[in-house]
Structure formats: structure tokens, C-alpha cells
Amino acid sequence: MPLALVAALAAQASPVGGTSSALSDRLADVVPDRMAADGVTGAVVVLIEGGAAAWTGAFGMADAGQGRPMTADALFRVESISKPVTAWGAMTLAEAGRLDLDAPIAACLTRWTLPEAAGRITPRALLSHSAGLGLGDYAARFPPASALPALPEHIAQDFNLIAAPGSGFSYSDTGFNLAELVIEDCTGEDFGKLMYREVLSPLGMTRSSFDWPGAEMPIGHDLRGRPVAPYVYPGRASGGLFATAADIARFTAAGMADANQEVLSPGGVAALHRAEVEVGGLFGFAAQGYGLGHFTETLSDGRAAVWHGGQGYGWMSHMHLVPDTGDGIVILSNSQRAWPLFAMILRDWSESLGVAPVGMARVLWAEWLARGAITLCLVVAALGGWTAVRRTRRPAIPRLMAGGAATALIAWPIWAAAQDYLFLFSILPGLWPWLGAASGLAGAGLGALALAPRHGR
Structure with a gap:
């Protein structure tokens, strides 16, 4: 990394707002050094205590080429953090009687015909990655102003049944995009508009959108540190959310046990956090189970935690929460090289909670x-x-x-x-x-x- 950018990373560490603690002081010291070592361009970190954001740190650069520093209110691609937000939307429909989580999705679909072998797939299976679907084409990216493939057409090309529905965990972007199609066909509404009305706006996530925002954003950077041009996906539910760190912190806080939110009932939130399927493979190194849109794990002191991360071309994200105590953390970066940085932050956050490092810290x-x-x-x-x-x-x-x-x-x-x-x-x-x-x-x-x-x- 050029020495000038290393200096900028250190100079632009700008903790803002909230309380001061040993953890926030440590992060202010060590995050710039780790970013410089790994070539991470920029990041925003939010610590949540007692169910509310307590400290925010903005580090590095939003646009190194233009010398634009990262700011706490920067708008990010949050990639797969879109999945837990989508699950909240599906649960609001379920609680309103507009979506049956356990009914075959074929009854709802009007714009695409589900293959016969997939007839047992339900919304619950899609939201818990237990529908037996493959990962999907995560490289299907398009310039924001281009003509996108219609969602039914994209799913038809991407659909790949690799196991019997209900047979186990298989992480799938296709599954969540299919859930988007189910939601639209069941309600007759556009997914992005419905999600804003039912989830984003009521939770105070007013700068967030599942549609291209058209606003200035940081520049994403790939694994070789090269700038990434703006893009959108054909499907939005799996990774299409744009949000600030503050908005994702609001969403994280809404999942706490004593949260003051009116979007979901306490039982609905608990259902999202309850493991539906055991997680294996590489994901098993970081999580024990998967609920509806949330990875689950048990901390070393017995408390339950839920989380989700995201990795896209040029962007990375992570949210972690301990619902019973109101502790949480949000980390967003405009660099795809940020995984070890995230793991280091999560290790130190775990230490501040008095528990062994959470599963994602095992990246180290x-x-x-x-x-x-x-x-x-x-x-x-x-x-x-x-x-x-x-x-x-x-x-x-x-x-x-x-x-x-x-x-x-x-x-x-x-x-x-x-x-x-x-x-x-x-x-x-x-x-x-x-x-x-x-x-x-x-x-x-x-x-x-x-x-x-x-x-x-």
C-alpha cells in the first residue's frame, strides 16, 4: 500500500458520538494499523450497548483517488445483511396473515413455474437456506442505469436444486431471490417499496433502500485493491440493500429482546432468531445454526447470539447481536480485503463482553x-x-x-x-x-x- 494512503488511514480515524470505553479506545488505536497492513481502504464501526448505538468510528477513505475521507453517515452496499432484513419483511407479512411461511410457494407464484421436484419448497425453507438450492450466480452484476433481467427470468437461469428440500443447510442467494419473487407475487407489490414501508421506515432506516439510491457513495475496492464501478443485482432480497452503518445499527438494535419497535411481535423476532437448521461445512466454523435470515451461535457463557455478514464485489459487512443483553456491533467496509479486520474487531468485541471469541473471529x-x-x-x-x-x-x-x-x-x-x-x-x-x-x-x-x-x- 502506498505510504501516503497508510498515513491517510491513520489520520482519518474519526470516532464520533456516544460513550467512551476501553473497547472504543482500543479500536481507535488498532483499526487503522490493521487496515494499513491488509490494504483495506475504509470502514465504519458501530458499537451497540443497552440496545442503542454507543460509539461510532469512521476510518480510512471513502474515495482514496479523490482524497475523500470515510464518514460515519456514508452509504454502503451491505450485501448479505439484506437477508435478515428480508426475513423481517417476510415475518411482517406472516403476522399480518398475508404470507404463510409453511405453505408451498407454488401456490403464490404467478410469473414463474416451479419445477415439480421443488414442489415442497416453502417460504420458511427459503429463509432458512434449507430449500436444497445452490448458491447461485453471485457475479450477476449490472450497471445501475442498464436494463436488468426480469426477476423471473433471472431465477429461471439461476435455479439449481442440489438437494431435496428440507434435507439440510445449503446457503443460497437464489433462495432469497426466489423469496423476493414469492413476496411480490403473493402481495402484488414491488419488493423494494413494500420493504421500505413495512420494515425500513418504521425502524428509522430512512436512508436505506433496496433500490439504487442514486446518491454519492464510497468507492468499493476488490481483493486486489482496485476500484469497483457501481452495480446492482437482478434480485434484491439476497444482497441488494443499500444502507448506512447507523441504519444497520438501528436494525440490529430492533432485534434486541427489550427493543422498542412496533414492526414485529416479540414472538416474531424470536422466531427469526431460533435455529431452523444445523449449519455445516465452512459455515460451521463460524455458526452453529441458521434461523430465518440469521446465523445463530451460543457464546461461551451460554448466551444466545445471532449475526449475519456479507461479501460482495468490492464490499464487506457484518452485524452481530446478543438479544438478551442489548449488546451488538456493526462493521461495514468498502473493501473486499476486510475479513481479517472484521475478525480482529469481533475478537476484541468478544473480549469486552467477557466471552471467548465469536465464531467469525476464527478467520484469524x-x-x-x-x-x-x-x-x-x-x-x-x-x-x-x-x-x-x-x-x-x-x-x-x-x-x-x-x-x-x-x-x-x-x-x-x-x-x-x-x-x-x-x-x-x-x-x-x-x-x-x-x-x-x-x-x-x-x-x-x-x-x-x-x-x-x-x-x-
Whole structure:
């Protein structure tokens, strides 16, 4: 990262409003350093205490090219935080008797015909990622002024039933976009307008919208730190919400047990937070279950917590709340390199609550493993080179094995560098080039061992 931007990150840390605490003081100190280390352009953090925003910190740059600093009221793409907000909308309709969460969705659909094998899918299954649908085309992005594919057309192209409905957890953007279509067909209303009237406006999220806002926003940045042009998705329910950190903090606070909100009944909120399905795979490292639009976990002291994060092209987001005590946190960034930053903040937030790090903080484990792998690769490189110059007998089979390992160790970083996205890039934005370089050196050492002239008898 250029030294000028590093200096700007430190200079533009601007905590605003609310109370001062050990955690807010620590974040004001460490967040700029972590952002500089990982090449994160900007971020806004909100701490929630007693069910209300207590501290907000704006860090870094909204537009580094124009020298525009990040501000607390900046408008972000919040990506998959759209899902819990969508779930609130669906629950308002359910409580009003306008949507049956447990009825087959085929009865509602008028603009698209559900495949016969998917006939058992319900709104509850869509909102809990248990409908058996694939992830979907998360790269389907369009300029805001362009003609978008109609939602039924997009779903028809994206729909992929990978498991029997109700058979288990399968995270799916397609599922939430299908929920959007169900909501529109059941109510006869536009999804964005309905969500604003039923959820966003009543919760005070007046700057939030599921439609392109047409307002000045920070510039998003991809995993290589390059600026990202504005875009929208064909479906809005899975990742199309635009919001400020303050608005997402209002939404987070509305989910607290004693929240003063009139959108949902306490039972409706509790139903959103109650696990419907056990979470496995990579998601299982960070969560235990998934409710309706919310990941669930049990903290080390036995308290229940719910959360959701989001990652899109150039943007990242996270919200975490402990409903019974009114504690929460919101983190938004205009950089796709922010996952380790989020994990560090969540680790420190967990410590402030007196509990072990929440599941999402485990992203930092990847850094420890990567540093260990880098050290091992450097040792292999040194031992391989040293052994290659020794006048000792090296049988053919070990030499062939060393050659095969050398090819793999050299080839994978070259292949990875050519990819647009790998999970590795997200969890190791600052370390993966060092890991790739160390792997290449280890490959060179083993290659020298395989190719060096044989000595002895």
C-alpha cells in the first residue's frame, strides 16, 4: 500500500458520538494499523450497548483517488445483511396473515413455474437456506442505469436444486431471490417499496433502500485493491440493500429482546432468531445454526447470539447481536480485503463482553496457519538446496517424488494469481502473496534436489 494512503488511514480515524470505553479506545488505536497492513481502504464501526448505538468510528477513505475521507453517515452496499432484513419483511407479512411461511410457494407464484421436484419448497425453507438450492450466480452484476433481467427470468437461469428440500443447510442467494419473487407475487407489490414501508421506515432506516439510491457513495475496492464501478443485482432480497452503518445499527438494535419497535411481535423476532437448521461445512466454523435470515451461535457463557455478514464485489459487512443483553456491533467496509479486520474487531468485541471469541473471529486462525506454512516452506527450501549440493546418493524414487512436489509448490501460486476470486484471497489478503512466494521457494529447493546430479554409488 502506498505510504501516503497508510498515513491517510491513520489520520482519518474519526470516532464520533456516544460513550467512551476501553473497547472504543482500543479500536481507535488498532483499526487503522490493521487496515494499513491488509490494504483495506475504509470502514465504519458501530458499537451497540443497552440496545442503542454507543460509539461510532469512521476510518480510512471513502474515495482514496479523490482524497475523500470515510464518514460515519456514508452509504454502503451491505450485501448479505439484506437477508435478515428480508426475513423481517417476510415475518411482517406472516403476522399480518398475508404470507404463510409453511405453505408451498407454488401456490403464490404467478410469473414463474416451479419445477415439480421443488414442489415442497416453502417460504420458511427459503429463509432458512434449507430449500436444497445452490448458491447461485453471485457475479450477476449490472450497471445501475442498464436494463436488468426480469426477476423471473433471472431465477429461471439461476435455479439449481442440489438437494431435496428440507434435507439440510445449503446457503443460497437464489433462495432469497426466489423469496423476493414469492413476496411480490403473493402481495402484488414491488419488493423494494413494500420493504421500505413495512420494515425500513418504521425502524428509522430512512436512508436505506433496496433500490439504487442514486446518491454519492464510497468507492468499493476488490481483493486486489482496485476500484469497483457501481452495480446492482437482478434480485434484491439476497444482497441488494443499500444502507448506512447507523441504519444497520438501528436494525440490529430492533432485534434486541427489550427493543422498542412496533414492526414485529416479540414472538416474531424470536422466531427469526431460533435455529431452523444445523449449519455445516465452512459455515460451521463460524455458526452453529441458521434461523430465518440469521446465523445463530451460543457464546461461551451460554448466551444466545445471532449475526449475519456479507461479501460482495468490492464490499464487506457484518452485524452481530446478543438479544438478551442489548449488546451488538456493526462493521461495514468498502473493501473486499476486510475479513481479517472484521475478525480482529469481533475478537476484541468478544473480549469486552467477557466471552471467548465469536465464531467469525476464527478467520484469524487462517493467519496463524499461513505463518506456520510459510515457515515450513522456507525450511523445506533451505533443506532442499542444502541436500542438493551434498555429495550423497539420492535414489530415483525420492528424486521423482521431490520433483512432483516441486511442480505442485511452484504451480499453485501461479494458478492462484490468475484467478479472479479464491476463498484464500478473502481470508489472507495480506499474507497469501507471501505464502505463494514461500511455496515457490520450497518448490525451487525440492526442484534442485530432484535435478541435481546424482553422487555416490
